[in-house]
Amino acid sequence: MDPQPQAGKASLQRSRALPQPGEGPPPAPRLGAVGWVRQNLFSTWYNGVLTVVCVWLLYAAGTRVLAWVFATAQWTVVRVNLRLFLAGRYPQDQTWRIWAVVLFVAGLGVASWAAWNAARRHPAAAWFRRRLPLAWFLSFPVVVWLVRGGAGLPVVDTSLWSGLLLTLLLAVVGIVGSFPLGILLALGRRSSLPAVRALSILYIETVRGVPLITILFMAQVMFPVFMPEGVRPDRVLRAMAGLVLFTSAYMAENVRGGLQAVPRGQVEAAMALGLKSHLVVLLIVLPQALRAVIPAIVGQFISLFKDTSLVAIVGLSDLTGIARSILAQPQFLGRYAEVYLFVALVYWIFSYSMSLASRRLERQLGVGER
Amino acid sequence: MQRVASPPDGPIADKKPDEVPGRKPMIVAENVHKWFGGFHVLRGISLTVHLGEVVVIMGPSGSGKSTFIRTVNALEDYHRGRIVVDGIELTHDLKNIEAVRSEVGMVFQQFNLFPHLTALQNVTLAPVWVRRWPRKRAEQVAMELLERVGIPEQAHKYPGQLSGGQQQRVAIARALAMQPKMMLFDEPTSALDPEMIKEVLDVMRNLAASGMTMVVVSHEVGFAREVADRIVLMDSGVLVEEGTPTEFFQNPKEERTRRFLAQIL
Ligand SMILES: Nc1ncnc2c1ncn2[C@@H]1O[C@H](COP(=O)(O)OP(=O)(O)OP(=O)(O)O)[C@@H](O)[C@H]1O
Ligand SMILES: [Mg+2]
Numbered sequence: 001m002d003p004q005p006q007a008g009k010a011s012l013q014r015s016r017a018l019p020q021p022g023e024g025p026p027p028a029p030r031l032g033a034v035g036w037v038r039q040n041l042f043s044t045w046y047n048g049v050l051t052v053v054c055v056w057l058l059y060a061a062g063t064r065v066l067a068w069v070f071a072t073a074q075w076t077v078v079r080v081n082l083r084l085f086l087a088g089r090y091p092q093d094q095t096w097r098i099w100a101v102v103l104f105v106a107g108l109g110v111a112s113w114a115a116w117n118a119a120r121r122h123p124a125a126a127w128f129r130r131r132l133p134l135a136w137f138l139s140f141p142v143v144v145w146l147v148r149g150g151a152g153l154p155v156v157d158t159s160l161w162s163g164l165l166l167t168l169l170l171a172v173v174g175i176v177g178s179f180p181l182g183i184l185l186a187l188g189r190r191s192s193l194p195a196v197r198a199l200s201i202l203y204i205e206t207v208r209g210v211p212l213i214t215i216l217f218m219a220q221v222m223f224p225v226f227m228p229e230g231v232r233p234d235r236v237l238r239a240m241a242g243l244v245l246f247t248s249a250y251m252a253e254n255v256r257g258g259l260q261a262v263p264r265g266q267v268e269a270a271m272a273l274g275l276k277s278h279l280v281v282l283l284i285v286l287p288q289a290l291r292a293v294i295p296a297i298v299g300q301f302i303s304l305f306k307d308t309s310l311v312a313i314v315g316l317s318d319l320t321g322i323a324r325s326i327l328a329q330p331q332f333l334g335r336y337a338e339v340y341l342f343v344a345l346v347y348w349i350f351s352y353s354m355s356l357a358s359r360r361l362e363r364q365l366g367v368g369e370r
Numbered sequence: 371m372q373r374v375a376s377p378p379d380g381p382i383a384d385k386k387p388d389e390v391p392g393r394k395p396m397i398v399a400e401n402v403h404k405w406f407g408g409f410h411v412l413r414g415i416s417l418t419v420h421l422g423e424v425v426v427i428m429g430p431s432g433s434g435k436s437t438f439i440r441t442v443n444a445l446e447d448y449h450r451g452r453i454v455v456d457g458i459e460l461t462h463d464l465k466n467i468e469a470v471r472s473e474v475g476m477v478f479q480q481f482n483l484f485p486h487l488t489a490l491q492n493v494t495l496a497p498v499w500v501r502r503w504p505r506k507r508a509e510q511v512a513m514e515l516l517e518r519v520g521i522p523e524q525a526h527k528y529p530g531q532l533s534g535g536q537q538q539r540v541a542i543a544r545a546l547a548m549q550p551k552m553m554l555f556d557e558p559t560s561a562l563d564p565e566m567i568k569e570v571l572d573v574m575r576n577l578a579a580s581g582m583t584m585v586v587v588s589h590e591v592g593f594a595r596e597v598a599d600r601i602v603l604m605d606s607g608v609l610v611e612e613g614t615p616t617e618f619f620q621n622p623k624e625e626r627t628r629r630f631l632a633q634i635l
Contacts, residue, residue, distance in 0.1 A: 268445055269482035269541075273496035273548060274472025283499065287486050365486075 077332040078342045088162025088322055097146045108139055158236040162317035170308040175301050177244035182251025207249035213310050216242045220314045239311045247304045254296040258289030291365050298358035302351045394421040396552050396583045402451035411437050413607035424584045426594040429604035435587045439554050443474040456551055472500050475545030475553040479561050481537045483529035489540045490525040493547045515543040519573045535566025539573055552583035603627050
């Protein structure tokens with residue numbers, strides 16, 4: 001994939017004595033830069049034509065994009081509204097709470113990373129690493145408290161949650177909620193109790209059969225109809241519930257794939273040791289099943305993250321909702337390209353980070369190594 | 371270290387007769403039948419294994435050896451007959467099937483180590499979660515066991531980083547960590563390369579010499595000759611012949627046994 005360093009290594013090795021058998025790295029193919037280009041880009045006449053056409057297209061498109069980004073585009077709309085994009089209508093004088101959340105989560109992230117890497121050497125780090133899931137779990141109510149207020153902080157009504165803040169909150173709640181629910185549904189689908197199995201299948205197949213937008217509408221419109229007079233869970237909460245319910249059905253199918261990948265012998269070996277069945281699931285089956293489907297699960301999270309943009313249609317001001325209201329500002333009418341490019345960039349940064357994190361995690365846990 | 375063939379010296383009068391070593395029945399199977407759908411796998415198996423005894427089960431592929439050995443720790447159920455393990459009858463409504471299993475160690479042909487745990491964690495898992503030992507003590511015992519099977523230096527490796535022979539020795543240590551009263555081996559060396567078979571058989575030899583009650587499904591003739599107290603031949607779900615190694619190999623009574631021996635010797 002990345003032949004440049006290889007080519008470099010090859011030319012380095014040329015000047016060295018041949019390595020003795022059984023010592024040193026395997027010899028790299030001996031290709032210079034010119035050789036590499038010839039082999040990979042111009043090996044046949046049609047490959048050569050393809051290369052030339054592609055380079056020309058890249059050049060033509062690239063220069064135009066760059067010219068637009070740096071000359072034509074007027075980024076004032078983003079600069080002026082940056083706070084609106086990120087924190088939405090969250091009260092100005094309470095912005096520090098959002099910074100506190102960012103700092104808190106970043107701090108916990110750095111601490112986790114350090115503990116993960118130092119666990120081999122320091123007992124304290126190992127101790128913390130074992131409690132990482134608990135720490136993250138407990139961090140959740142802290143974040144909610146900081147954003148929502150109460151218990152000493154002024155309450156910020158959820159109708160003021162908007163922008164990237166709302167997008168992230170929806171995504172995090174969706175992920176944190178759908179993950180355990182999905183695992184339970186997956187286990188339910190494989191349960192030996194027929195009623196549990198039937199209910200799980202019914203739920204999963206029903207939810208997977210309808211578009212997310214209908215679930216969000218139902219959560220907003222139908223839900224209040226079923227509730228007694230006066231009980232009106234707020235709109236953000238209802239959207240969160242809709243996202244959790246929707247994603248957990250897909251999560252369940254992902255997890256089920258992982259469960260099926262765990263060989264029967266694993267369960268038998270665990271049972272033969274005298275482990276009770278819930279421990280067999282918890283200690284042996286789930287860890288292996290979840291490891292096997294990390295890519296699928298992270299993919300699900302990423303698509304959930306982007307799907308949160310649908311809440312704009314039911315009247316919440318997430319990042320895309322805010323984008324629309326910014327486009328309605330008289331001085332920025334028609335600045336679609338700038339606004340949506342910026343919004344896309346923000347989505348991409350978060351999605352790609354999740355993707356990177358997942359790959360790291362896979363490597364750490366050695367998926368596919370065995 | 372000595373086998374328990376003869377009763378120990380000294381007064382044994384105050385012991386109940388079935389507690390005399392070599393006498394106490396650890397596994398009693400009486401006329402056990404089992405069907406897989408319409409297929410009659412076990413057709414009336416009766417076998418008693420006493421404390422400290424090593425019984426080797428031989429027989430052609432598909433004769434039901436694995437199925438039988440798996441009924442002994444209830445990994446398979448059976449439809450007729452009776453199986454009593456260490457005084458506890460295995461029934462459908464047995465409440466604490468786990469309690470029986472934790473007294474019976476099992477070693478599988480395919481090792482079945484837990485790939486997401488290190489060798490040490492594989493061995494400590496059951497003591498910590500079933501016996502509720504403190505982690506420190508479990509790890510200490512596990513290290514002793516890994517030393518006993520000859521691979522203490524591999525304690526922190528994952529199964530995927532070990533050779534087949536090493537994996538199977540970890541699997542034996544894992545079963546021993548529960549301090550079982552008896553051990554079941556289902557073809558423990560058939561998935562191994564020839565040079566690794568010996569290291570596993572050596573561990574099993576030592577285990578037998580320490581007085582462990584063992585039921586071993588195996589076609590290792592040398593091992594059976596040397597270690598077994600009794601050898602049984604199983605064919606098409608019945609026990610065809612049963613005898614000491616000398617009787618079994620030198621002087622088989624049944625024609626079926628002679629044919630089987632002609633194939634493997
Ligand atoms: N779960 C099952 N369902 C249906 N049939 C089975 C099942 N397990 C085993 N059998 C069949 O039962 C018979 C006995 O199987 P078993 O594994 O006990 O034989 P074995 O003597 O251990 O053979 P091998 O030496 O090949 O291991 C075989 O014909 C096998 O196909
Ligand atoms: Mg078998």
